[in-house]
Amino acid sequence: MSATLHAPEAPAGGSRTRREVRTVRVALAGCGTVGGELVRLLDRSAAAIRARHGLRFELASVLVRDPARERPAKLPPGLVTTDVAEFLAADVDLVVEAIGGLDPATRIAREALASGRRLVTANKALVAAHGPELAALARRSGTRLDFESAVGGGIPVIRSLRDSLGLTGISAVRGILNGTSNYVLTRLGEGWRYADALADAQARGFAEADPERDVSGQDAADKLRILAWLAFGTEPSTLPVRRRGIVPHPDRLARAASVAGGVLRLVGEAALTDEGVVASVEPVVVAAGSDLGRTRDEENAVVVASRWNGSVRLSGPGAGGSPTASALLGDMLRGAQRLPRPASTPAAPTDRRAHRWVIGVSGRCTDEGFLARTLARAGMVAATLGRADGDLFVGTGAHPWPRVDLALRALEASGCSPVAARWESAPADG
Numbered sequence: 001m002s003a004t005l006h007a008p009e010a011p012a013g014g015s016r017t018r019r020e021v022r023t024v025r026v027a028l029a030g031c032g033t034v035g036g037e038l039v040r041l042l043d044r045s046a047a048a049i050r051a052r053h054g055l056r057f058e059l060a061s062v063l064v065r066d067p068a069r070e071r072p073a074k075l076p077p078g079l080v081t082t083d084v085a086e087f088l089a090a091d092v093d094l095v096v097e098a099i100g101g102l103d104p105a106t107r108i109a110r111e112a113l114a115s116g117r118r119l120v121t122a123n124k125a126l127v128a129a130h131g132p133e134l135a136a137l138a139r140r141s142g143t144r145l146d147f148e149s150a151v152g153g154g155i156p157v158i159r160s161l162r163d164s165l166g167l168t169g170i171s172a173v174r175g176i177l178n179g180t181s182n183y184v185l186t187r188l189g190e191g192w193r194y195a196d197a198l199a200d201a202q203a204r205g206f207a208e209a210d211p212e213r214d215v216s217g218q219d220a221a222d223k224l225r226i227l228a229w230l231a232f233g234t235e236p237s238t239l240p241v242r243r244r245g246i247v248p249h250p251d252r253l254a255r256a257a258s259v260a261g262g263v264l265r266l267v268g269e270a271a272l273t274d275e276g277v278v279a280s281v282e283p284v285v286v287a288a289g290s291d292l293g294r295t296r297d298e299e300n301a302v303v304v305a306s307r308w309n310g311s312v313r314l315s316g317p318g319a320g321g322s323p324t325a326s327a328l329l330g331d332m333l334r335g336a337q338r339l340p341r342p343a344s345t346p347a348a349p350t351d352r353r354a355h356r357w358v359i360g361v362s363g364r365c366t367d368e369g370f371l372a373r374t375l376a377r378a379g380m381v382a383a384t385l386g387r388a389d390g391d392l393f394v395g396t397g398a399h400p401w402p403r404v405d406l407a408l409r410a411l412e413a414s415g416c417s418p419v420a421a422r423w424e425s426a427p428a429d430g
């Protein structure tokens, strides 16, 4: 049995030209946090995938451990199996692996690729242990291996290294690669105790019941090995990584950071030195306003420094079912992506969003009373911010663009040569 997660057919006689839709049969290993979310996402996005990319994903088999566990409503029970051999025997084009660990994930990966099927995986342990071997197998079989979601959840860091940054002369890759420990460290920076911060992370779903791999730095080390492989061509399974986690003394480390005037982060770093690639995962005190210091809660960030491209920072949701499933879907679409085909040009909608503004005027308009009256006629309130180089600057209340546009036209007509900028740094009150 197989199930098609698809959109209804375009209505006959509809205005849109019907494009040929290609069906891709998919076997999904693992239907937990990530796999379950992927099933929901495929269902939700079926119409968009079909319209934009001309594809229809059809689930043919789903491998789980416990057949009695509750699954997403959209998953027909007839697809579920606990038998790896039966799962691998399914007639599919693409295998998605979202089980985790090495067994049976390694067997699934090898057999899928050896038989010429594409493999998309979220499994950093698998890629850190067997990435190059699996990539070579994929090449030999004329298929592909993709693992965007294995590092940085929904942040497109693998794709960036593979496609665009890989040949820019990378000198270092560093970042916050584990959302659980970053969430805990953010709380410690606010004065929480470790036990309470960890319990909070677990209650919010940012930490597993056993957080050992996260707080010991093992999870970040796996991800760092993958990044170093893509950046420097090092063999991930044998790259030595100096690894020190935030345990066993997280509270004391956080105090050390505070005494040193910074904030504590668990930083993974691989750098090219004269002697080769050195790699570490360890607690680092960083400035609160730095790229890594500003990376808070479960967010991840990766900074790629390169000779010809300067420093590129990628940041975003580092974990969670939904961002990770989105990255899996992106990989599933690899090779099929198309630019959107604009259906029609809608009439320009009125932008009614209100913002605060800084407005400056020059010349004879720098009389505060004149400016206030002109703005008031357009329905705007403002207070003087100051004068500079003969200009008068005011900060306004929150107003939509049409009103601001009206005021600016009036000021222009009066010869005031107005300038206006959205005021995002405005104080919250006033």
Ligand SMILES: NC(=O)c1ccc[n+]([C@@H]2O[C@H](COP(=O)([O-])OP(=O)(O)OC[C@H]3O[C@@H](n4cnc5c(N)ncnc54)[C@H](OP(=O)(O)O)[C@@H]3O)[C@@H](O)[C@H]2O)c1
Pocket: 029, 030, 031, 032, 033, 034, 035, 063, 064, 065, 066, 067, 069, 082, 097, 098, 099, 100, 101, 103, 104, 122, 123, 124, 125, 149, 150, 153, 318, 319, 320, 321, 324
């Ligand atoms: N969670 C995240 O935020 C996140 C982010 C990035 C990457 N990842 C990666 O995504 C993968 C999946 O993570 P997850 O959080 O979704 O894990 P999870 O919630 O524990 O789900 C694992 C799934 O795999 C199935 N499974 C486990 N062992 C199995 C076995 N021996 N045979 C058959 N099925 C088995 C489980 O079956 P049952 O449902 O029957 O137990 C479950 O459906 C991992 O590689 C993880 O590192 C996760």
